[in-house]
Amino acid sequence: MLSVKNLKVTYGSIAAISDVSFEVPEGKIVCLIGANGAGKTTTLRAVSGLVAPSAGTVTFKGADITGAPAHKLVGLGMSHVPEGRRIFPILTVKENLELAAWTIKDKTEVKRRLEEVYEMFPRIKDRIGQLGGTLSGGEQQMLAVGRAMVTGGDILLLDEPSMGLAPVLVDEIFDKIIAINKKGTTVLLVEQNASEALEISDFAYVLEVGYSTISGPAKEIAADARVREAYLGV
Amino acid sequence: MDKLKSLKLLMAGLIFYLIVQILSAVGVLNGYFMVIINRSLVFVILAVSLNLINGVTGQFSLGHMGFAAVGAYASGSITTLIFKLSPHHPQDAVVFLIAIIVGGFFAALAGFLIGFPSLRLKGDYLAIVTLGFGEIIRTILNNIPAVGGPRGLLGIPKFSNFTVIFLFTLGTIILIRNLVQSSIGRTMISIRENELASELVGVDTTKYKVLGFVVGAFFAGIGGGLLAHLLQIAHPTQYGFYASALILIMVYVGGIGSLTGSIVAAFSLTFLTEGLRVGIDWLRDTVGIPIGTEWTMVIYAVLLILIMLYKTEGLMGMRESSILVIKEKQG
Numbered sequence: 001m002l003s004v005k006n007l008k009v010t011y012g013s014i015a016a017i018s019d020v021s022f023e024v025p026e027g028k029i030v031c032l033i034g035a036n037g038a039g040k041t042t043t044l045r046a047v048s049g050l051v052a053p054s055a056g057t058v059t060f061k062g063a064d065i066t067g068a069p070a071h072k073l074v075g076l077g078m079s080h081v082p083e084g085r086r087i088f089p090i091l092t093v094k095e096n097l098e099l100a101a102w103t104i105k106d107k108t109e110v111k112r113r114l115e116e117v118y119e120m121f122p123r124i125k126d127r128i129g130q131l132g133g134t135l136s137g138g139e140q141q142m143l144a145v146g147r148a149m150v151t152g153g154d155i156l157l158l159d160e161p162s163m164g165l166a167p168v169l170v171d172e173i174f175d176k177i178i179a180i181n182k183k184g185t186t187v188l189l190v191e192q193n194a195s196e197a198l199e200i201s202d203f204a205y206v207l208e209v210g211y212s213t214i215s216g217p218a219k220e221i222a223a224d225a226r227v228r229e230a231y232l233g234v
Numbered sequence: 235m236d237k238l239k240s241l242k243l244l245m246a247g248l249i250f251y252l253i254v255q256i257l258s259a260v261g262v263l264n265g266y267f268m269v270i271i272n273r274s275l276v277f278v279i280l281a282v283s284l285n286l287i288n289g290v291t292g293q294f295s296l297g298h299m300g301f302a303a304v305g306a307y308a309s310g311s312i313t314t315l316i317f318k319l320s321p322h323h324p325q326d327a328v329v330f331l332i333a334i335i336v337g338g339f340f341a342a343l344a345g346f347l348i349g350f351p352s353l354r355l356k357g358d359y360l361a362i363v364t365l366g367f368g369e370i371i372r373t374i375l376n377n378i379p380a381v382g383g384p385r386g387l388l389g390i391p392k393f394s395n396f397t398v399i400f401l402f403t404l405g406t407i408i409l410i411r412n413l414v415q416s417s418i419g420r421t422m423i424s425i426r427e428n429e430l431a432s433e434l435v436g437v438d439t440t441k442y443k444v445l446g447f448v449v450g451a452f453f454a455g456i457g458g459g460l461l462a463h464l465l466q467i468a469h470p471t472q473y474g475f476y477a478s479a480l481i482l483i484m485v486y487v488g489g490i491g492s493l494t495g496s497i498v499a500a501f502s503l504t505f506l507t508e509g510l511r512v513g514i515d516w517l518r519d520t521v522g523i524p525i526g527t528e529w530t531m532v533i534y535a536v537l538l539i540l541i542m543l544y545k546t547e548g549l550m551g552m553r554e555s556s557i558l559v560i561k562e563k564q565g
Contacts, residue, residue, distance in 0.1 A: 048434070050430070050433065050434075069438070070433045070434060071433055071436050071437055071438045071439070072438075074434065074435065074436035075436060079434075080434050082430055082431070082434060086428050086430050086431040086434070087428075087431065088424065088427045088428055088431060089427070089428075090427060091427070099424060099432075099435055100435045102421075102435050102436050102437065103435070103436040147431075147435065148434075151434075151435055151436065
């Protein structure tokens with residue numbers, strides 16, 4: 001579904017990522033793990049078109065999308081839940097979701113997708129008229145994921161969904177990611193919380209200061225001695 | 235009922251127009267007052283159009299008067315230098331109206347040229363570029379002898395009267411109001427609220443930011459053209475940073491994103507400038523305190539600080555007068 005080869009992104013003269021390659025097969029959950037500054041967020045931003053890579057290719061559904069702007073990729077079926085949620089604070093929950101349906105003209109389809117989000121996140125449904133900015137961190141994260149569901153991508157890019165959340169909410173968010181994946185959406189997950197991420201993923205890639213180093217099925221990665229020592233703290 | 239609602243603004247405008255005309259006819263409003271009212275209306279155009287850029291789309295332009303200068307000099311050149319129009323020939327008024335619109339288009343072109351490369355910048359950096367743009371325009375005009383250079387473009391025919399300015403102002407308010415309350419306007423607001431998030435729901439943010447810039451510049455050009463044909467002169471110093479800052483103040487005092495606020499602030503600050511001028515003259519000549527008219531800017535600053543302290547969102551906040559709302563928010 002998504003294939004990234006030798007991706008390089010520079011901010012000015014500084015290379016944020018130097019050589020990152022990975023594959024996301026259709027219907028699977030793939031996670032990128034790594035320490036602070038490894039380039040996880042930059043990789044995701046380059047995939048969804050928020051930054052233009054200086055080298056390498058990104059192939060999505062067989063088409064080369066390297067350097068295509070984000071708003072075009074949304075239409076092609078890529079939904080990105082950015083780091084730190086980025087919901088619209090002065091809009092209500094419902095308006096936030098409706099805004100995500102910006103590219104969809106069919107009103108009944110919009111309604112169906114909203115219902116799908118409410119079904120997935122009953123807590124969001126309870127808060128339907130509340131302003132986005134007044135939600136708790138976990139609820140905002142759910143709203144951000146819900147928004148990406150309404151956008152209706154074939155692949156969901158998640159940037160640190162567990163950031164700043166209480167452990168019980170982290171579990172809940174990860175459960176939802178599995179549920180969304182079961183419904184047929186491919187997931188690319190970027191996480192610092194390596195142990196949780198490896199638990200729900202099919203495949204995993206380790207990023208180290210701009211390079212993708214270790215990769216393999218998530219179970220094997222979780223058992224890898226180097227990974228265990230560096231990222232799992234065991 | 236819906237029809238009635240969209241007519242409310244027209245009705246309000248008509249009532250305002252009639253009141254001013256009647257008061258002017260019976261002599262309550264003398265020529266001096268009419269000049270201030272005309273100036274206020276021009277500032278309404280400038281403030282409302284700047285609000286589209288700064289308030290609605292959430293960008294930060296410090297060079298709005300640069301666009302007004304382009305409109306003023308373009309239309310002034312057409313009426314004064316090319317066609318040598320005279321207000322004594324009624325048929326010339328048609329050319330004047332076209333010249334104003336053409337001035338708007340020139341300003342819009344300038345808005346596109348400055349907007350397209352610079353809207354990759356954000357916040358402070360965009361402010362610096364637009365500030366620089368305003369100064370560049372001023373310096374260029376200062377150095378073109380054909381339009382008078384530092385002497386300014388003189389002898390512009392006085393076509394702008396209350397009726398003309400009023401109609402252009404009403405037109406500007408209606409068009410910008412319709413734009414803001416359309417899906418395009420909501421898209422612009424989404425960029426203001428969170429650019430990244432709107433990009434990720436599929437908004438071509440660059441396109442809409444440039445659009446906001448171009449439309450704002452167009453109306454600034456109209457305002458500049460009207461001002462030139464009201465004051466009968468277009469002078470580089472009229473369009474410097476001081477003037478751009480004045481309009482910026484109007485937008486922020488009125489409330490970011492509130493067209494009502496911009497209209498109220500344009501009127502009250504224009505009247506305040508004149509009031510302060512009279513007041514400062516009185517203080518200097520009668521009371522004997524040695525201060526000059528440049529103190530108006532000091533008082534402005536104090537006013538702005540007070541508003542920032544006690545009315546953070548400006549006079550109107552983000553609210554709109556019901557006259558300016560096309561339809562009520564649903565559900």
